[in-house]
Structures are given as structure tokens and as C-alpha cells.
Amino acid sequence: MAKNESVSMSVIRRLPRYYRFLYDEMQNGAVRISSRELAERMGLTASQIRQDLNCFGEFGQQGYGYSVQTLYKKIGEILGMDELTPAVLVGAGNLGRAVAQHMPFETRGFRIVGVFDDAPQLIGQSLAGNTVRSTDELEALCAERHPVAAVLCIPKESAPALVARLVDAGVKAFWNFSHFDILRVYPQAVVENVHLGDSLMALSYQIAASENE
Amino acid sequence: MAKNESVSMSVIRRLPRYYRFLYDEMQNGAVRISSRELAERMGLTASQIRQDLNCFGEFGQQGYGYSVQTLYKKIGEILGMDELTPAVLVGAGNLGRAVAQHMPFETRGFRIVGVFDDAPQLIGQSLAGNTVRSTDELEALCAERHPVAAVLCIPKESAPALVARLVDAGVKAFWNFSHFDILRVYPQAVVENVHLGDSLMALSYQIAASENE
DNA sequence: TAGATTGTTAATCGATTAACAATC
DNA sequence: TAGATTGTTAATCGATTAACAATC
Numbered sequence: 001m002a003k004n005e006s007v008s009m010s011v012i013r014r015l016p017r018y019y020r021f022l023y024d025e026m027q028n029g030a031v032r033i034s035s036r037e038l039a040e041r042m043g044l045t046a047s048q049i050r051q052d053l054n055c056f057g058e059f060g061q062q063g064y065g066y067s068v069q070t071l072y073k074k075i076g077e078i079l080g081m082d083e084l085t086p087a088v089l090v091g092a093g094n095l096g097r098a099v100a101q102h103m104p105f106e107t108r109g110f111r112i113v114g115v116f117d118d119a120p121q122l123i124g125q126s127l128a129g130n131t132v133r134s135t136d137e138l139e140a141l142c143a144e145r146h147p148v149a150a151v152l153c154i155p156k157e158s159a160p161a162l163v164a165r166l167v168d169a170g171v172k173a174f175w176n177f178s179h180f181d182i183l184r185v186y187p188q189a190v191v192e193n194v195h196l197g198d199s200l201m202a203l204s205y206q207i208a209a210s211e212n213e
Numbered sequence: 214m215a216k217n218e219s220v221s222m223s224v225i226r227r228l229p230r231y232y233r234f235l236y237d238e239m240q241n242g243a244v245r246i247s248s249r250e251l252a253e254r255m256g257l258t259a260s261q262i263r264q265d266l267n268c269f270g271e272f273g274q275q276g277y278g279y280s281v282q283t284l285y286k287k288i289g290e291i292l293g294m295d296e297l298t299p300a301v302l303v304g305a306g307n308l309g310r311a312v313a314q315h316m317p318f319e320t321r322g323f324r325i326v327g328v329f330d331d332a333p334q335l336i337g338q339s340l341a342g343n344t345v346r347s348t349d350e351l352e353a354l355c356a357e358r359h360p361v362a363a364v365l366c367i368p369k370e371s372a373p374a375l376v377a378r379l380v381d382a383g384v385k386a387f388w389n390f391s392h393f394d395i396l397r398v399y400p401q402a403v404v405e406n407v408h409l410g411d412s413l414m415a416l417s418y419q420i421a422a423s424e425n426e
Numbered sequence: 427t428a429g430a431t432t433g434t435t436a437a438t439c440g441a442t443t444a445a446c447a448a449t450c
Numbered sequence: 451t452a453g454a455t456t457g458t459t460a461a462t463c464g465a466t467t468a469a470c471a472a473t474c
Contacts, residue, residue: 019414020410105413149420173423184256200323200405201294
């Protein structure tokens with residue numbers, strides 16, 4: 001994969017968009033695309049796209065552009081879509097269930113190998129191909145399936161104890177829907193926060209700002 | 214509200230975090246806080262916090278710091294939390310239901326005044342205090358309740374037609390969970406995208422990158 | 427008053443854009 | 451070959467950090 005010594009977050013966050021766009025192009029039968037066209041269609045600059053891609057290698061051909069299929073495949077590899085990271089889902093409430101049922105984990109690089117919740121009425125239920133287990137079984141399942149990541153759909157209050165147990169059980173990465181600040185306690189963890197409420201407040205700000213124009 | 218002539222997105226995205234942090238501090242009985250302490254506790258720099266706040270006004274007091282309660286209230290006003298923006302929720306599938314049940318819209322500046330879906334088995338059901346309506350009733354409800362925003366929990370394919378109808382009906386802002394690029398078609402719209410799949414792929418990248426260290 | 431901390435200006439750092447030689 | 455487009459270096463722009471006078 002080469003020369004990826006600390007690629008900036010700005011670049012990383014654009015990779016999934018490239019990946020999705022190229023997939024759509026591929027489905028539409030596109031064979032080649034230039035950075036100029038990609039830029040136009042995605043609302044970026046051609047310079048930025050070439051800079052972004054050159055963080056990871058040389059995927060184009062002068063005078064021709066990029067092969068849609070090759071570039072798609074390469075970005076998929078960069079994103080780690082070519083191997084499924086085992087993950088557990090912790091919290092099977094409203095949000096956890098929606099995430100489990102809605103998110104195509106397998107086409108986003110993950111495989112859910114266990115689902116946990118403590119509510120008695122949920123334990124034993126089936127959820128997107130998994131049986132909801134009591135968190136009592138967390139350590140046993142981790143010992144067996146070695147999940148690398150955890151999807152955290154639990155309230156802030158339950159998070160510290162559960163994250164501690166997950167880290168002890170070898171979990172290194174978190175898709176964190178809770179407001180618990182994992183990195184503050186485990187600086188070495190890989191954390192991707194999803195703060196839906198923050199996003200909604202940012203929308204509210206933008207509405208207010210657009211009204212004050 | 215004053216001097217908010219185009220505040221940068223980087224600043225806007227930090228405001229909800231300040232808001233949440235200050236709320237917690239308030240609950241814990243904190244009365245005053247300095248930018249230095251705020252920075253330490255939130256993992257930012259004091260300079261950045263003061264710069265951020267000074268985009269909106271002067272909320273502190275030299276030699277003292279900031280009143281937790283006053284600052285919380287001010288940031289709430291900046292974010293538009295003091296008045297509830299009427300919004301409709303479009304799409305009551307897995308994701309839409311979870312969002313409706315999980316998100317405390319009222320404490321994030323919004324009020325859901327209508328929920329829509331086209332699946333016959335959903336229409337008529339109750340969802341977080343709203344009755345799910347057929348999208349046939351969209352225009353009628355908009356004429357009556359004048360929603361300013363729409364929460365879009367629908368597949369990409371249904372989005373173009375529905376967004377067109379919503380824009381025609383006076384909706385100006387979108388909390389967009391779909392992959393439809395609203396801004397490309399309606400550049401004047403206010404759009405906050407939530408691409409959960411992109412976030413998950415970004416996590417996958419970071420895991421892969423941390424393994425290559 | 428003296429100490430603390432703000433608001434704000436200046437310096438630095440990083441990301442985006444522009445330019446262009448290399449080359450398919 | 452000539453035209454097109456890349457990979458990459460240089461220039462610009464914006465965001466973060468540092469410094470410090472103002473002042474509570």
C-alpha cells in the first residue's frame with residue numbers, strides 16, 4: 001500500500017466518497033475518468049483529487065486518466081474493504097437495532113460476530129443474523145471470535161465499564177455512537193465518533209445563520 | 214447575535230461539543246471555567262477556544278474566565294436551541310424509526326410535525342408521538358405546519374422526487390441520511406449529510422493504517 | 427493592588443489550489 | 451507525433467497556535 005505515513009483526516013474522509021462515486025460510475029458502465037471530470041462531477045478540484053490519490057500511489061496514466069475499475073479496487077484496498085474486520089455490536093436498543101438492520105457491514109469492511117445487550121426482553125432475540133447475548137458472555141465470545149472492533153450503541157453511563165472490558169478483551173477500534181470520550185481514557189484506541197445530536201445542532205446553526213442573512 | 218459573517222465549518226462543528234460539555238459541567242455544579250481548563254478537559258487549546266467564541270461575541274471576563282451557565286446559554290442561542298424548528302421525517306423504515314425514537318429532537322432545536330412513509334404496513338402506525346402518513350399527504354401537511362427542515366431517511370432512488378416536492382412545499386433544510394447529493398441540485402438548500410457508511414469505512418481505514426505501523 | 431485571564435493581533439502550520447514538466 | 455492528463459513542486463489560502471496588551 002506504501003507511502004501512507006500519516007495521511008491527513010481531510011483526505012481519509014474523502015476516500016469513501018470517491019469509493020461510492022466510482023462504484024456508481026462502474027455500474028453505469030464507465031471505463032475511464034480523468035481527475036478533471038471526477039472533480040466536476042463531485043464538486044471538488046482536479047488538483048485536490050490528484051493530491052489525495054498520490055498519498056497512496058500512482059493509479060493513473062498520463063494522457064488517459066484513471067481506469068474506473070482499477071481505481072475503485074485500489075481505493076477499496078486502501079480502505080480495507082478487501083478483508084472483513086470482525087466486530088461486536090454492543091447495545092441492541094433502538095439505535096443498535098437500526099444500525100444492525102440498516103448498515104451493510106459486509107460491504108463496508110466489517111463482519112458482526114456478536115451482539116450484546118443487558119435488557120432481558122432482548123436477550124435471545126435474533127438481530128440481523130445474530131442472537132442477542134447478555135454482556136456476561138462478552139469475554140467468552142471475544143476469546144473465541146477475537147473481534148477487533150466494537151460498535152457502541154449504548155448510553156454514556158454504561159460506556160466506561162463496557163469499553164474497559166472490551167479493551168481488556170483485545171478490542172482495538174470503536175465505532176462510537178455514545179458520548180463517552182474513549183480517546184481520553186484509551187489514547188491508543190482507534191475511534192470513529194458518530195454524534196448524531198451534534199450533526200443535528202450543526203444543522204440548526206446553519207438554519208439560524210441562513211435566516212440572519 | 215452579531216459578527217457571524219460566515220463562520221468556518223471547523224468552528225461550527227465544535228460548538229455542539231462545547232454545548233454538551235458545558236451542560237455536563239453545569240449539572241456537576243460548576244460555576245466558572247477558564248479557557249485553559251476547558252481546553253485541558255476537552256483536549257483542545259485555550260487559544261482555539263477563545264478564537265472560536267470570539268466569532269460570536271465576548272462572553273468572558275478578564276481575570277475570571279467564563280460563567281458556565283451564561284456560556285451554555287449563549288452557545289445554545291447561537292446554535293438556535295432556543296426555538297424549535299418545525300421538521301418532517303421522511304422515511305419510517307429501520308433508520309427512520311430509530312432516529313425518531315432515539316433522537317431527542319426537542320433538546321436539539323427541532324420539533325417533528327409529521328412523519329411520512331409509503332409502505333402500507335407502516336401508514337397509520339404511531340411513531341414517537343406522530344402518526345405515519347402516506348407521502349400523498351406531504352403537500353397538505355406542509356401547507357398546514359410549514360416545516361422548515363426535513364429528515365431524510367429514504368433510499369437514494371426515492372430521494373430526488375421527494376426532495377423536489379419538499380423544496381416546492383417550502384422546506385429549506387435537510388438532515389440527509391441518503392446518498393442523494395442535494396446541494397448539487399439545490400445549491401441554496403441548507404444540508405447536513407450523515408453518511409454512516411462513510412464513517413464506518415473511515416474506521417476501517419484507520420484500523421488498516423494502525424496495523425501497518 | 428497583584429494575579430489571572432480574556433480578547434485580539436501576529437506567527438506558524440497545514441491543506442488546498444495553481445502551475446508545469448514528464449509522459450502516455 | 452500531438453493532445454491530453456498525470457504526478458509533483460510551488461504558491462496561496464485558511465485554520466490553529468503563540469504572544470501579549472487590556473482589564474477584571
